[in-house]
Structures are given as structure tokens and as C-alpha cells.
Amino acid sequence: xxxxxxxxxxxxxxxxxxxxxxxxxxxxxxxxxxxxxxxxxxxxxxxxxxxxxxxxxxxxxxxxxxxxxxxxxxxxxxxxxxxxxxxxxxxxxxxxxxxxxxxxxxxxxxxxxxxxxxxxxxxxxxxxxxxxxxxxxxxxxxxxxxxxxxxxxxxxxxxxxxxxxxxxxxxxxxxxxxxxxxxxxxxxxxxxxxxxxxxxxxxxxxxxxxxxxxxxxxxxxxxxxxxxxxxxxxxxxxxxxxxxxxxxxxxxxxxxxxxxxxxxxxxxxxxxxxxxxxxxxxxxxxxxxxxxxxxxxxxxxxxxxxxxxxxxxxxxxxxxxxxxxxxxxxxxxxxxxxxxxxxxxxxxxxxxxxxxxxxxxxxxxxxxxxxxxxxxxxxxxxxxxxxxxxxxxxxxxxxxxxxxxxxxxxxxxxxxxxxxxxxxxxxxxxxxxxxxxxxxxxxxxxxxxxxxxxxxxxxxxxxxxxxxxxxxxxxxxxxxxxxxxxxxxxxxxxxxxxxxxxxxxxxxxxxxxxxxxxxxxxxxxxxxxxxxxxxxxxxxxxxxxxxxxxxxxxxxxxxxxxxxxxxxxxxxxxxxxxxxxxxxxx
Amino acid sequence: xxxxxxxxxxxxxxxxxxxxxxxxxxxxxxxxxxxxxxxxxxxxxxxxxxxxxxxxxxxxxxxx
Numbered sequence: 001x002x003x004x005x006x007x008x009x010x011x012x013x014x015x016x017x018x019x020x021x022x023x024x025x026x027x028x029x030x031x032x033x034x035x036x037x038x039x040x041x042x043x044x045x046x047x048x049x050x051x052x053x054x055x056x057x058x059x060x061x062x063x064x065x066x067x068x069x070x071x072x073x074x075x076x077x078x079x080x081x082x083x084x085x086x087x088x089x090x091x092x093x094x095x096x097x098x099x100x101x102x103x104x105x106x107x108x109x110x111x112x113x114x115x116x117x118x119x120x121x122x123x124x125x126x127x128x129x130x131x132x133x134x135x136x137x138x139x140x141x142x143x144x145x146x147x148x149x150x151x152x153x154x155x156x157x158x159x160x161x162x163x164x165x166x167x168x169x170x171x172x173x174x175x176x177x178x179x180x181x182x183x184x185x186x187x188x189x190x191x192x193x194x195x196x197x198x199x200x201x202x203x204x205x206x207x208x209x210x211x212x213x214x215x216x217x218x219x220x221x222x223x224x225x226x227x228x229x230x231x232x233x234x235x236x237x238x239x240x241x242x243x244x245x246x247x248x249x250x251x252x253x254x255x256x257x258x259x260x261x262x263x264x265x266x267x268x269x270x271x272x273x274x275x276x277x278x279x280x281x282x283x284x285x286x287x288x289x290x291x292x293x294x295x296x297x298x299x300x301x302x303x304x305x306x307x308x309x310x311x312x313x314x315x316x317x318x319x320x321x322x323x324x325x326x327x328x329x330x331x332x333x334x335x336x337x338x339x340x341x342x343x344x345x346x347x348x349x350x351x352x353x354x355x356x357x358x359x360x361x362x363x364x365x366x367x368x369x370x371x372x373x374x375x376x377x378x379x380x381x382x383x384x385x386x387x388x389x390x391x392x393x394x395x396x397x398x399x400x401x402x403x404x405x406x407x408x409x410x411x412x413x414x415x416x417x418x419x420x421x422x423x424x425x426x427x428x429x430x431x432x433x434x435x436x437x438x439x440x441x442x443x444x445x446x447x448x449x450x451x452x453x454x455x456x457x458x459x460x461x462x463x464x465x466x467x468x469x470x471x472x473x474x475x476x477x478x479x480x481x482x483x484x485x486x487x488x489x490x491x492x493x494x495x496x497x498x499x500x501x502x503x504x505x506x507x508x509x510x511x512x513x514x515x516x517x518x519x520x521x522x523x524x525x526x527x528x529x530x531x532x533x534x535x536x537x538x539x540x541x542x543x544x545x546x547x548x549x550x551x552x553x554x555x556x557x558x559x560x561x562x563x564x565x566x567x568x569x570x571x572x573x574x575x576x577x578x579x580x581x582x583x584x585x586x
Numbered sequence: 587x588x589x590x591x592x593x594x595x596x597x598x599x600x601x602x603x604x605x606x607x608x609x610x611x612x613x614x615x616x617x618x619x620x621x622x623x624x625x626x627x628x629x630x631x632x633x634x635x636x637x638x639x640x641x642x643x644x645x646x647x648x649x650x
Contacts, residue, residue, distance in 0.1 A: 134610035152614030174621030269623035
């Protein structure tokens with residue numbers, strides 16, 4: 001694991017991003033058209049903001065690629081008891097509990113088996129969902145002979161959602177444990193990783209939270225597999241960059257992370273924010289806030305990206321991704337309320353700001369596109385002879401040159417890090433897990449092509465989410481969309497026809513107002529117009545592309561989960577919990 | 587399927603059949619080991635600080 005001073009890394013990343021953003025602003029503004037000064041200034045400002053955001057992402061990748069000094073983390077043989085928390089909310093209990101069965105079985109074969117318990121913390125509200133959970137929990141107990149080791153409780157009130165669910169557990173049972181491994185319903189972790197995390201927690205008494213980097217597994221659709229590939233290839237590098245930037249004020253992503261229970265208890269009881277949702281009420285993206293509060297209390301929060309054997313499942317189509325992103329958008333924008341929270345570290349405040357920017361940047365891009373289309377209509381007629389006594393015409397700067405420069409810059413910031421990561425993977429031998437160098441490069445290029453096509457569609461979904469939140473619409477707490485793979489063309493059309501209409505409108509407006517931009521707008525407007533087709537096509541199954549290490553050399557915990565699922569596959573819900581005759585007491 | 591035993595009652599008094607929800611709640615009961623979680627402060631109440639600053643600013647002039 002590499003550790004370099006976060007201050008220097010922050011200075012380099014921020015300096016480079018600001019310099020690139022300022023450069024883009026200067027070049028764009030210097031090439032402005034005559035007349036319409038304010039429009040040109042606004043466009044240049046939007047370019048500055050959007051470039052900063054892209055450059056910030058690219059700088060994290062560069063930091064991750066930079067070779068660093070490997071420092072082994074402090075470790076000690078775990079002695080404290082650890083509870084593995086699995087909060088659930090309207091999940092499929094068979095699939096969720098099969099993961100628990102696999103992890104419990106794998107842990108039971110280790111010398112540290114006696115240290116670990118599981119607690120399934122249910123926030124399920126529907127009577128049918130609750131009944132299924134109870135039935136499959138009893139099946140899990142039978143399968144694992146796990147009474148008093150795998151617990152199950154369903155709350156009567158959902159106050160505080162997931163954060164409130166964990167808080168409720170700690171208030172009831174927290175004193176029984178030294179550590180808690182917080183999972184999601186779709187999380188899966190190898191016993192070696194769980195024990196290694198406990199070792200690192202035991203070895204560093206100031207460590208309040210240790211975050212692992214979950215890899216995406218079991219994707220089947222084109223979209224899901226592209227995400228899975230990107231998570232396997234790019235995320236470790238980006239995560240290393242993030243770890244170098246954040247140092248001991250690291251991230252918490254809400255799951256696949258271990259906390260020191262008493263540190264979490266003393267620091268992380270979240271209050272409801274004043275006012276109604278979406279900006280008031282429960283803290284939605286509680287993980288970022290909990291990380292900031294642990295750091296405020298002096299605890300180390302660390303991301304150890306070298307921890308393998310940590311997995312989750314991802315959305316299988318663009319609509320499922322957009323649904324999850326809507327929730328994250330509201331949670332991140334709500335953090336605007338916490339920028340001035342007392343006592344937070346400066347870096348924690350910056351992380352909140354970064355999360356807000358991640359969503360608001362979609363408005364910058366859309367604003368830039370809109371002003372670019374409208375700019376010719378707002379401009380004065382060019383003055384070809386601005387200098388008295390100069391008989392040769394002075395031609396205004398060419399819009400095409402500016403647009404081409406902009407596109408090259410954007411593509412460079414987006415694509416260059418991905419290509420460099422692929423090259424590094426080939427040179428380091430990591431490509432083997434991706435099917436070899438040739439397959440890795442083909443998959444990389446396919447992922448770049450696919451993310452270029454889907455980016456304008458995500459831009460629209462994200463813009464809609466931001467506008468909904470800003471206009472006060474609360475997204476509620478929908479159940480997670482897991483395993484929702486293949487979509488029909490009709491479903492895709494219904495969900496995205498508004499994007500097609502906006503794309504078509506933008507293209508027609510550009511053709512009428514600034515015809516020279518039509519060609520440059522096509523890579524953006526084209527996918528927007530074809531959004532229903534893109535969403536449908538990317539939800540189809542795909543096996544040919546995007547091989548990842550979890551397929552070519554899978555962790556044994558995946559096979560255990562398959563075995564648990566296979567054992568339960570023939571069972572119906574009724575078989576899971578056969579009626580039982582209670583002994584009659586005299 | 588779940589209709590067979592899908593009842594919110596703990597035990598059917600006539601048959602003695604325990605509903606699996608009640609059984610799951612009983613067999614899954616969490617350890618009784620409470621730990622306090624003090625509520626954290628996240629919102630800055632600027633009014634007292636602002637008033638104190640104003641008072642500090644104005645007091646010498648008023649005294650004069």
C-alpha cells in the first residue's frame with residue numbers, strides 16, 4: 001500500500017486542475033466573437049467550471065498511476081468481537097441470505113470463526129416482504145445452525161433510514177462488539193478480507209473506519225458488464241489516487257467498510273436537519289457525513305484500496321443506474337447544508353463540495369450547450385473593418401476552431417487516464433485477469449465508445465435530478481433496483497422520450513441559429529435522440545466483451561454463494577419456513 | 587404460499603402453530619448490550635455568535 005503526504009498530493013491535484021480550468025477559460029475567452037460580451041463571458045465561465053471538474057477527476061487517476069512508496073499497514077491478531085451488519089429494505093431475502101450463508105460458512109472454516117456474528121437489520125415495510133424475510137431467515141438458521149450467531153430484527157419504525165437502522169442496532173447491542181463490518185444487501189466479502197480488515201483495525205487503535213474498494217460482480221448486460229469492467233480496471237487506480245488525496249480523512253461509501261463500534265457510537269448519531277426534505281429531514285447520504293464526523297472526533301478514516309475480496313453488484317441498465325443516481329443526487333446536494341457544520345476538517349468540507357459539484361456540473365455542461373446554440377442570435381454583426389485606416393478585413397475567430405479545441409480537451413481529460421490505466425495494466429501483468437493484453441485493449445476501447453454514447457443520456461438524467469431537488473421534490477426511499485436487467489424497447493421509450501425530444505429540439509435550434517455547430521453537436525444530440533434505443537440495447541445480455549478477473553479467476557466466495565443459491569433454488573417460500581407445532585405446555 | 591401462515595399474531599391459539607414471523611423475531615433477537623449514541627450537532631446556529639460579535643463591536647461605542 002502506498003502512502004504519500006496528502007497535503008502535497010492535494011496541492012498537486014488542485015493546482016493542476018485549477019491551471020487547466022484557467023487555461024481553458026483564457027483560451028476560450030480570448031477567441032471570443034465580437035459583440036455579446038456577457039454571453040461569451042458566461043460561456044467561458046461555464047467552461048472553466050466544467051473543465052475544473054473533469055481535470056479534478058483526471059488528476060485523481062494520475063495520482064493513482066504515480067508510483068508510490070509501499071508502506072505496510074499496522075496489523076495485529078484480532079481479539080475483539082466483530083458483527084457483520086446487513087441492513088435490508090425490501091430486498092430479495094433468498095439472494096441476500098445466500099450471501100450471508102456463504103460468508104458464514106467460509107468464516108466458520110477459519111481459526112477466527114468465533115469472533116464473528118451476523119445481524120440482519122430489516123427496514124422492510126411490506127407485509128409480504130416481511131413474511132418472506134422471516135421465512136428465509138429461518139431457512140438460513142437451519143442451513144447454518146446459526147442461532148445466537150446470525151441475528152434478525154425488523155424495526156417497527158424506519159426513522160433515519162439506513163443510518164437510523166444501524167444506530168438502532170448500536171443502541172441495542174453495540175456494547176457486545178469491538179468492530180462492525182457494514183455491508184449492503186448485495187455485498188459479498190471473502191473471509192480473508194474480513195479477517196485482514198479486523199487485523200488492521202486491531203493494529204491501529206486510532207483507526208475509526210476502514211473502507212475497502214468493492215469490485216462489481218455478476219453483471220450480465222452490456223451496460224452492467226461495461227460498469228463491471230470499469231470498476232475492475234479503473235477503480236483501483238482512481239481509489240489509490242483518492243486514498244493519496246484524502247490520507248487519514250478518507251471516504252466512507254456506506255458499505256464494505258469496518259468501523260470501531262465505540263468510535264462510531266460516540267461520533268455518528270446523525271440529527272435530522274431542520275426543514276422539510278429534500279434539504280431538511282434525514283441525512284440521506286449519511287456515509288460521507290459519518291466519515292466527516294469520525295474525522296472531526298479525531299479518528300482515522302482510511303481507504304485501503306489494496307484489500308481484494310470485497311464485492312457488490314451493480315445496476316444492470318441505464319434506468320436502474322439513473323434511479324440510484326437520483327437518490328445520490330439528493331443526498332449530495334443536501335450536503336450544502338453541512339458545508340458550515342461546526343468543527344469539521346477543511347478536507348471534509350471540500351469533499352462535500354466535491355459531491356455537490358459532481359451533480360451541479362451537469363448544469364454547467366447543459367448551460368454551455370444552450371448558450372453555444374443561442375450565442376449567434378445574441379451577438380452583434382461582426383465588424384470586419386474595426387481599425388480606421390486599415391483597408392484589409394479582420395475576420396472574427398472561427399467558432400469551429402474553438403469547438404474543436406474544446407472537444408479535444410474534454411476527450412483528452414476523459415480518455416487519456418483510461419488509456420494510461422490500460423497501458424499500465426498491460427505492463428504490470430494485471431491484464432491477464434482481463435483476458436490478456438489484446439482483449440483488455442478491445443474492452444477498453446469499447447468501454448470508451450460506450451461511455452461516450454451514454455454520457456449525454458446520463459447528463460440529461462442528472463440534470464433532471466438536480467432540477468427536481470432544487471425545486472423541492474423529495475425522491476423518497478425507493479427499494480434498490482437489483483437484478484433488473486433486460487428492458488423492453490417500450491419501457492426504454494417511455495422512460496427517455498423526453499431526452500429524445502430535447503436532443504431533437506437542440507439540433508433543430510442549432511441548425512436554425514448556428515448551422516456551423518450542427519456537426520459538432522451530433523455526438524451529443526445523436527445519442528440523446530436515440531436514447532430509447534441506447535437504453536434498450538445496453539440492457540441486453542452480453543458475454544463477448546469486458547472480461548474481468550472476477551470471471552477469469554473468481555474468488556472462492558463467489559462459488560460458495562452459488563452453492564448456497566443452488567441448494568435453495570428448488571425451495572419455495574413455503575418450504576423455507578414450514579409451519580411448526582409449538583410444544584404444548586401443561 | 588405465505589398465506590398458509592401469514593398472520594401477524596404470534597401464535598394461533600387454536601392450533602398452536604407459531605407464525606414464522608414471530609419465530610424469526612424470537613430466534614433472531616439481538617444481544618442485549620446497549621451503547622449510548624450522543625446526537626451530533628451538524629447545523630451551525632449563527633445567531634448567538636453573530637449577536638456576540640455585534641455586541642462586542644457596539645458596546646465600546648455605546649459606552650463612549
